Amino acid sequence: MYQHISQYTPVLLFFALAIGFGVGALLFAYLVRPSKPDPEKLSPYECGIPPLISVRERVPIRFFIIVMLFLLFDVEAIFMYPWAVVYERIGWWGFIEMFLFIAILLVGYVYAWAKGALEWE
Amino acid sequence: MNVTVPMPNLSLVVPEILMVILACGLLLVDLFIPKDRKRVVGYIALAGVVVVGVVTAAFWGKMAQPATTFSGTFVLDRFALFFKEVFLFTTGITILISLKYLEIEKVSLGEYYALMLFCTLGMMIMVSGADLIVIYLGIETMALSVYVLAGFMKFDHKCTEAALKYFLLGVFISGILLYGITLIYAATGSTQLAQVAAVIKEKGLAKNPLLVLAMFMLAAGLGLEIAMAPFHFWAPDVYEGAPTPITAFISVAPKAAAFAALVRIFYHGIQLLEPQWQILLWIICAVTMTIGNVTALMQQNVKRMLAYSSVAHAGYILLGVLAANQVGVQGIAFYFFAYAFMNMGAFGLVIYLRRENIVGDDIDDFKGLAQTHPLLAVIMVVFLLSLAGIPPTAGFVGKFLLFAAAIKAGFYWLVALAALNSVVALFYYFRIAKAMYMQSPEPLPQLSPGRGLVLALVVVGVFTLFFGIYPQPLMSLAKDTAHTFMMFLS
Numbered sequence: 001m002y003q004h005i006s007q008y009t010p011v012l013l014f015f016a017l018a019i020g021f022g023v024g025a026l027l028f029a030y031l032v033r034p035s036k037p038d039p040e041k042l043s044p045y046e047c048g049i050p051p052l053i054s055v056r057e058r059v060p061i062r063f064f065i066i067v068m069l070f071l072l073f074d075v076e077a078i079f080m081y082p083w084a085v086v087y088e089r090i091g092w093w094g095f096i097e098m099f100l101f102i103a104i105l106l107v108g109y110v111y112a113w114a115k116g117a118l119e120w121e
Numbered sequence: 122m123n124v125t126v127p128m129p130n131l132s133l134v135v136p137e138i139l140m141v142i143l144a145c146g147l148l149l150v151d152l153f154i155p156k157d158r159k160r161v162v163g164y165i166a167l168a169g170v171v172v173v174g175v176v177t178a179a180f181w182g183k184m185a186q187p188a189t190t191f192s193g194t195f196v197l198d199r200f201a202l203f204f205k206e207v208f209l210f211t212t213g214i215t216i217l218i219s220l221k222y223l224e225i226e227k228v229s230l231g232e233y234y235a236l237m238l239f240c241t242l243g244m245m246i247m248v249s250g251a252d253l254i255v256i257y258l259g260i261e262t263m264a265l266s267v268y269v270l271a272g273f274m275k276f277d278h279k280c281t282e283a284a285l286k287y288f289l290l291g292v293f294i295s296g297i298l299l300y301g302i303t304l305i306y307a308a309t310g311s312t313q314l315a316q317v318a319a320v321i322k323e324k325g326l327a328k329n330p331l332l333v334l335a336m337f338m339l340a341a342g343l344g345l346e347i348a349m350a351p352f353h354f355w356a357p358d359v360y361e362g363a364p365t366p367i368t369a370f371i372s373v374a375p376k377a378a379a380f381a382a383l384v385r386i387f388y389h390g391i392q393l394l395e396p397q398w399q400i401l402l403w404i405i406c407a408v409t410m411t412i413g414n415v416t417a418l419m420q421q422n423v424k425r426m427l428a429y430s431s432v433a434h435a436g437y438i439l440l441g442v443l444a445a446n447q448v449g450v451q452g453i454a455f456y457f458f459a460y461a462f463m464n465m466g467a468f469g470l471v472i473y474l475r476r477e478n479i480v481g482d483d484i485d486d487f488k489g490l491a492q493t494h495p496l497l498a499v500i501m502v503v504f505l506l507s508l509a510g511i512p513p514t515a516g517f518v519g520k521f522l523l524f525a526a527a528i529k530a531g532f533y534w535l536v537a538l539a540a541l542n543s544v545v546a547l548f549y550y551f552r553i554a555k556a557m558y559m560q561s562p563e564p565l566p567q568l569s570p571g572r573g574l575v576l577a578l579v580v581v582g583v584f585t586l587f588f589g590i591y592p593q594p595l596m597s598l599a600k601d602t603a604h605t606f607m608m609f610l611s
Contacts, residue, residue, distance in 0.1 A: 093128045107145040114152045 065117050076105050130190040133197045136177045136205065137245055143169040144238035151231025159229040160220055163573075166234035167216045170241070174209040177202060185605065193313055194252035200450070200606040203598065204248040204381045207457050211374040212241045214465045214577045219366040221571025222472050226364060228274050237370070240266035244378035248385070253302045253312040256382050260298070263375055264291050264346070271363040271371065283362025290345060290355045298342025304335035305390075314390035327393040336391055336398055339383075340405070346379035349439065350409040353432045357420075360428035365475065365482070368424055369468030372431045377457045380435075384442055384453065388606070395445060402443045407538055410436030414545045423471055424482040426549060427464070430508060433546060434460060437523055437539060444526035450603035451596070452522030458595060459515035459588065463507035466581040470501045473570050473578070487553055489562025498557045500582045505550040507585045510543050514589035518596070 040046065083090075083098050112118065131138070147169070151162050180202055187198035216234060223229040243262025250256035268291060272284025306312050308331040309320040326332055344352040360368045387398055413433030420426035438456055441449040474481025491498035507516030520543070527536045588595050 104141070104145060107148060111148050111152065 062120065069112055069117060072108070073105070076102070129192075129195075130188075133188055133190045134195065136173050136180075137242060137249075139169075139173050139176060140238060140242040140245060143173065144235050144242060147231065147235045147238060151235065154231060156229075159223075159231050162231035162234050163216055163220050166238060167213060169238070170209050170213045170216065174206060174213070177205050177209065187605065189251060191255075193315065194255045195246075195249050196251035197249055198605055199602045200381070200385070200454075201249045203454050203602040204377060204457070205245050207377050207461055208241050208244045208248075208374050210458070211370060211377075211461050211465065212237055214461070214469075214581060215366050215370040215374075217573040217577035218369065218465070218469050218472050219364075220573040221569075222364065222366055222475060222574075225475055226274050226277075228364075230273075233270065233273060236266045236270050240270065240370075241374070244374060247378045248381040250382065250385070251314050251389075253305060253314070253317075253386070253390075256386070257295075257299060257302060259378075260342075260346070260382070261295065263378060264295065267367075267371060267375060270367045271359055273364050273367065277362075279362040280364065281362075283359040286355055287359045287363075294342050294345040294352065297338050301335045301338025301342060304331050304338065308332050308335065314386065317390045318392060321391065321393045327396075332391065332394060333397050336387075336394055337401065339386055340398070340401060343379045343383045343386075344405070346375045347383070347435050348376065348428075348432050349405055349435045350412045350432065353409070353412065353435075356432055357425045357428040360431075361422060361424045361482070365424065365468055365472045368428075369465050369472075372427065372464050372468070373457075373461045376431070376435065377461075380438060380442070380453060380457070384450065387442065388445065388450075392445075399443060399445075402439055403532070403535060406436050406439035406443055407535060408436075409433070409439060410539055410542045414542045414549075417549045418545065420549070421484055422482055423484055423487070423553065424468075426484075426553075427467055427471075430546065430549070431464065433542065434464075434508075436542070437520060440527040440532070440535065440539060441523045443532060443535070444523075444530040446526055446530055447600075447603045447607045448522060448529055449526035450606050451599045452519065452526050454599040454602045455522055455592070455595060456519035458599075459507065459519040459585070462581040462585040462588070463504045463514070463516050466500070466504040466578060466585060467508065469574060469578045469581065470497065470504070472574060473497065473568060476568060484553060484556050485563075487556040488560045490557040493562050494568070500578060501557065502554055503582055503585055505554055507589065509547050509550045511547075512589060513586065515585050515587075515592065515595075517589060518592040522596075522599075 044051065079101070080098065083094070087095070143166070147162060147166055150165065151159075154161055180197065181199065184197060184199050184202060187196050189196045215237065219233065223233060240263050243259050243264070243266065245259075247256055247259030247263060250259055268284055268288040271287050272281050274280040302312060305317060308326060308329050309317045311317055311320060321327060321329075321332070341352060345355070348356040360372065363371065391398070410433050413429050413431075413436055417426050417429035417433065420429060438453055438460075441453040441456070443449070444452075471482050474486050479486060487501075490501070503514065507514035510516050510520040512518075524536050524539060527539075
């Protein structure tokens, strides 16, 4: 009755292996490496220029809208790739379905455009 | 390999298709309507909801047998139709009570109505979902719209706080729900309710720990929208902070949708786990009723009080789910219409009391209403009587059906507890009545309700009384609903 779960045994093994490798490598390095810290070595950018200001600046909210729109239409494009691959085999209904999908997204696009979400200033 | 996509039977999803066209169209129409005339968008939305309601009702006669489409993932039966009408009715009333309110709050935007229609669409898909994934998609469509609506007054701190709380809890619980679905898939190899049920029966998985765990997670995921204990903590804060029409809406429609989905999953998907979910729901039911009623006793804010009262009502309705018989489903169906009437009415009254600088949601705002607005006080008493479950109101009939179903199934102790709880509930409902009738009014600014609100109050008021005195028409519809729903089960 657990046959569906047993299919995931490789995933579990892989998971254990990944954790084991990470922990093991760090542990091994910790045990064998020499440790001689000094202030220069511990600074964030040992080979670069020292940081001048904090990087936790405020970001204009405009980015937020642009990023959201980008994400939306990017995901739309991702949906179209598998569709395009099997396009010849899924028949007319598959063809129409994609157009319905795009039509609904188009409403969102027109809305965002008309609301001025695409204008920078 | 040729994977032809089968052409689904689209005639069964006509109401949903109309809803998509309406909601998307409304977004576009809204762009061309000037800022001071956004009411028009509301009128269009209302007209659209009425049309979709009529189209949905037209299916009733044809649906004596359930029909499925989209490879069995979408089912249309009378149960789904009945609940769709509940949603559409609630949406219509909410639009009516919003028209003026949004102008008072200075957030009269067309998106409000479009979001409300998307939310209704999500709920319509939810009750028709015969596949856990479809149900989940419906829940998300509904919930995402409701999060935005709950925070619609974006310059109001309480409102944004409410929306954020609701959102964070909602997405967290939705993750749990999704995990429950994956566990069901892991145990049975399908997400389609009919196949899940078949596999459980065939392989004798009724005591499978994975499925029991999944059952807990599904109950938790739907329990948030139902606002049943211990997932009710968001309710008072969100109900208080959200715009009042949206509070009224959240207290009825998503609750009904989540209940419908719960009943469908538990009755049609994992019905062989009944011994397990009966224990779970028994405890939840008892705790939900008691917590809701006892906490409501201590509230000064009417919206918070009604929030706890809606938690308690979720407890009563769980009696019907627990009973797992035809009267139970009939009771749930009937109760949701009755609940829509009385709860929309009670919140409508709170909106009626909304004036400049006064929210109208404190018990003191009801002081002396019987002297200044006698008719309004009478209609509020009708809603309070109905909420308390006293004849001759629709609330009484609904409660009677639920209690009868639970007694028929042998849950005597639970019904006794529910009856006891109803007595407690009387006390806090009548605190409002006491404020209206036995205290003198304070000089307050003039009330200025819109025509939409008055119409909505008249409609729900008349229905509350009418279906209390003559419940037969609604009762027989609910009976047909329950009959076909349970027939499909056997």
